[in-house]
Amino acid sequence: MLQVWALEGIPEVSPGDDLVALIGDAVDRGEPLVDGDIVVVTSKIVSKAEGRLLRSDDREEAITAQTVRLVASRTSPAGHVTRIVENPLGIVAAAAGVDASNTPDGTVLLLPEDPDASARSIAAGLRERTGAHVGVLITDTLGRAWREGQIDQAIGAAGVHVFEDLRGQTDAEGRPLVVTQPCVADEIAAAADLVKGKSSRMPVAVARGRADLVGALDLPGARSIVRPAERDMFRRGADEAYADGYAAGRIAPH
Amino acid sequence: MLQVWALEGIPEVSPGDDLVALIGDAVDRGEPLVDGDIVVVTSKIVSKAEGRLLRSDDREEAITAQTVRLVASRTSPAGHVTRIVENPLGIVAAAAGVDASNTPDGTVLLLPEDPDASARSIAAGLRERTGAHVGVLITDTLGRAWREGQIDQAIGAAGVHVFEDLRGQTDAEGRPLVVTQPCVADEIAAAADLVKGKSSRMPVAVARGRADLVGALDLPGARSIVRPAERDMFRRGADEAYADGYAAGRIAPH
Numbered sequence: 001m002l003q004v005w006a007l008e009g010i011p012e013v014s015p016g017d018d019l020v021a022l023i024g025d026a027v028d029r030g031e032p033l034v035d036g037d038i039v040v041v042t043s044k045i046v047s048k049a050e051g052r053l054l055r056s057d058d059r060e061e062a063i064t065a066q067t068v069r070l071v072a073s074r075t076s077p078a079g080h081v082t083r084i085v086e087n088p089l090g091i092v093a094a095a096a097g098v099d100a101s102n103t104p105d106g107t108v109l110l111l112p113e114d115p116d117a118s119a120r121s122i123a124a125g126l127r128e129r130t131g132a133h134v135g136v137l138i139t140d141t142l143g144r145a146w147r148e149g150q151i152d153q154a155i156g157a158a159g160v161h162v163f164e165d166l167r168g169q170t171d172a173e174g175r176p177l178v179v180t181q182p183c184v185a186d187e188i189a190a191a192a193d194l195v196k197g198k199s200s201r202m203p204v205a206v207a208r209g210r211a212d213l214v215g216a217l218d219l220p221g222a223r224s225i226v227r228p229a230e231r232d233m234f235r236r237g238a239d240e241a242y243a244d245g246y247a248a249g250r251i252a253p254h
Numbered sequence: 255m256l257q258v259w260a261l262e263g264i265p266e267v268s269p270g271d272d273l274v275a276l277i278g279d280a281v282d283r284g285e286p287l288v289d290g291d292i293v294v295v296t297s298k299i300v301s302k303a304e305g306r307l308l309r310s311d312d313r314e315e316a317i318t319a320q321t322v323r324l325v326a327s328r329t330s331p332a333g334h335v336t337r338i339v340e341n342p343l344g345i346v347a348a349a350a351g352v353d354a355s356n357t358p359d360g361t362v363l364l365l366p367e368d369p370d371a372s373a374r375s376i377a378a379g380l381r382e383r384t385g386a387h388v389g390v391l392i393t394d395t396l397g398r399a400w401r402e403g404q405i406d407q408a409i410g411a412a413g414v415h416v417f418e419d420l421r422g423q424t425d426a427e428g429r430p431l432v433v434t435q436p437c438v439a440d441e442i443a444a445a446a447d448l449v450k451g452k453s454s455r456m457p458v459a460v461a462r463g464r465a466d467l468v469g470a471l472d473l474p475g476a477r478s479i480v481r482p483a484e485r486d487m488f489r490r491g492a493d494e495a496y497a498d499g500y501a502a503g504r505i506a507p508h
Contacts, residue, residue: 002258002449004463072487084487092400101434141434145399145488146346147407148481149417149437151444163403180355180395182447183403190405191445193436194464195256209258210448227402233326233338233491234399241495242502249503 002209004040005031006195006202013203015051020125023204033132036211038160039122040192042203043111043140044102046118046156052110059100062108066096069229072237084143084237087111090226091155094143111140115156116221123158123217135160135214138222139189145234152193154185157222161185161213183225184213256463258294259285260449260456267457269305274379277458287386290465292414293376294446296457297365297394298356300372300410306364313354316362320350323483326491338397338491341365344480345409348397365394369410370475377412377471389414389468392476393443399488406447408439411476415439415467437479438467 007026013019019041027033047053056062060081069086076082087096089111097111112118115138123136138156143149154162162185192205229235236244261280267273273295281287301307310316314335323340330336341350343365351365366372369392377390392410397403408416416439446459483489490498 002256002445004256004258004445074487141436146481146486147437147440147479149435149440149479151437151440153401181403182395183401183405184448186401186403186405187444187448190441191256191258191448194438194441194445225401225403227400232400233328233493234488236492236495237487238490238492238495239487241490241492242499245496245499245501246503246506247499248496249500250506252500252504 002191002207004191004195004205004207006197007204007206008202010045010201010204012201013045013048015048015053017049019046019049019122020129023122023126024129026204027130027206031206033126033130033134033206034208035133036208036214037132038135038137038188038207038210038214039126040137040139040189040196040205040207041119041122042196043115043138043155044099044109045203046112046115046122046138047099047109050112050118052112053103053107054110055106056108057106059095059098059108062098062110063096066098066110070240071235072240074239086229089115089155090223090228091140091142093140097140112138112156116158116223119156119158119221120217127159133159133214137185137189137192139192141193152189152196154189154222154225157185157219159214159217159219160188161215161219162222162225164213184210185222185225188213256445256461258445258449258459258461260451261458261460262456264299264455264458266455267299267302269302269307271303273300273303273376274383277376277380278383280458281384281460285460287380287384287388287460288462289387290462290468291386292389292391292442292461292464292468293380294391294393294443294450294459294461295373295376296450297369297392297409298353298363299457300366300369300376300392301353301363304366304372306366307357307361308364309360310362311360313349313352313362316352316364317350320352320364324494325489326494328493340483343369343409344477344482345394345396347394351394366392366410370412370477373410373412373475374471381413387413387468391439391443391446393446395447406443406450408437408443408476408479411439411473413468413471413473414442415469415473416476416479418467438464439476439479442467
């Protein structure tokens, strides 16, 4: 049985706030954490605590500053430009993960600088405070290729196996399960979104029931989920790649 | 609180089996279904019940037959070809969703012909049998662009709002939440995978705690999650689009 619930009473987070204290206090008002629990934290409050709120009237400028590589862009009939970019974390996301919702007017919120490090810090703090051997995921809401809508995914992880290790296991016919590598961190991030909600102030959830996934704080983080561009068949939008090819073909010697 | 658990004792499924009966019997041995529960069924057993097991020694041939459109392909140094294709359901998936794991040697399993219809049939049957107003999702394990590993996603849905409707809701600053469209069906599919597991014979899970997402059987199905290729910035692999552009550029008049 997997149980997932949101913590109530996490206040509005400000720069410098101690998330371990805020989360720990919220836990103290409800169900205590136990060994194997996974605490799932919306990146927004991590960014706020780390002071990643920037004064910027120009969200587009902030997106440009957070762009390592333009993957694809599209202009809507109304003139709205959507940019899918690789951000400094290697994550491919619309608007580079720059967020202007739930932030004061005239400001934008950048993703945490190193979400795996943030997760390690929160996990270490919660382990020390509660005595429970917990893991921590930091999540963001991400769009996808080929499918409409968004789902929450893990952008930071500590003390959690982000992939289920099926090596050595076999299917019901006795053949090795080689290809499948379930990204359990993303699955837990998605599950947590179902209880956190988007408009409510419930940025932290707890997932209980997969204690087998919780381990040492130096396990590979969510960075290991990011597929390097050179191995990615979709490292560039179809229109952009076509245009690149067209330009190269034009100048190729006949 | 979201609770997700797998049903125990679902037997090996054969063509013609009545999934409502198999799932209903498994429910009867455990926790009864209540209004608002969402039953999450691995597509593999739907395919098996619907006789989608094909005798085929050549999986590649079966993939070709299930290919509406080649999206991208890559050959590994060892000569293994990975094909990402759009299948007849519009779903972009590696190997078109053709499955050769957990099937007898010399056979492959195709996806259900119409997973939304399959979901409607199972949901109608379970509602009649149990008296509980439940929804049904049918899931498959899908890879993603940009991120390693796979997560379970919804390929069939009935009686479930596949997207959370945030229209009219505002963020904490009072601004409308317009862009975000959480794909809750995919999030529930992902959550269910955490209890079903890949190697165990637990192909059905129940998710309880989001009764607000359960509705009429004629709600839009999982087909509505599929982004039409013409609106998809990643409708073609980067290498393939580049090659198309290059070829077009070569023959363009100078």
